[in-house]
Amino acid sequence: MRAGFPDFRLGNVLATSFTGTLSERHGSPVERIPTPHRLVDWLAVNGLAVDSCTTAQLDLARELRESIHAAVTAAALQAALPAPAVQVINDCSTQGRAAAILTPEGKRQWRLSSASCVEDALSVIAADAISIIAGERHGRLALCASPTCQAVFFDTSQSRTRKWCDMNTCGNRQKKARFNANQRKPRSVKP
Numbered sequence: 001m002r003a004g005f006p007d008f009r010l011g012n013v014l015a016t017s018f019t020g021t022l023s024e025r026h027g028s029p030v031e032r033i034p035t036p037h038r039l040v041d042w043l044a045v046n047g048l049a050v051d052s053c054t055t056a057q058l059d060l061a062r063e064l065r066e067s068i069h070a071a072v073t074a075a076a077l078q079a080a081l082p083a084p085a086v087q088v089i090n091d092c093s094t095q096g097r098a099a100a101i102l103t104p105e106g107k108r109q110w111r112l113s114s115a116s117c118v119e120d121a122l123s124v125i126a127a128d129a130i131s132i133i134a135g136e137r138h139g140r141l142a143l144c145a146s147p148t149c150q151a152v153f154f155d156t157s158q159s160r161t162r163k164w165c166d167m168n169t170c171g172n173r174q175k176k177a178r179f180n181a182n183q184r185k186p187r188s189v190k191p
Helices: 014-019 036-045 055-076 083-095 118-133 167-184
Strands: 099-102 108-111 140-143 152-155
Touching: 014 055, 014 118, 014 152, 036 055, 036 118, 055 083, 055 118, 055 140, 055 152, 083 118
Parallel strands: none
Antiparallel strands: 099 108, 140 152
């Protein structure tokens, strides 16, 4: 990881992890891919390594990220999908060249060629977004209960009742706030 940048918030679902590259959307937003090199880092961490990224490709990545965020938020709220977001996702999905391969563990993994570019990696992210929005995977889209975060995450817990996008950040922050609020309450004295 490159020094001086906020850590990535990684999850098990590529598309929603990608939307997490901009966190705290309803508080003080944290941009986790502020430079083209940082997008290259994020893609590498997620198995989509590319050699370089231009400013225009970073802009396209951010446009895809925001389109996925808009579409998965609408899907989580069971609202109509925004047509402009759907168009961007579809356009990105069809622009890339990537191959699905089967791992020895029986999982699907995406492979880019050595000549792949950012658009190829973005097509994989768009395809992942399409699969979760279309309901092709077991789980449900949900919004983080943190009022400053409200990130969309894909809940694969058995009960499908997860409240936080990440227990180590939003969940712990909310638990700490609740604890501190309870500590400030005056305690009634029994006679």
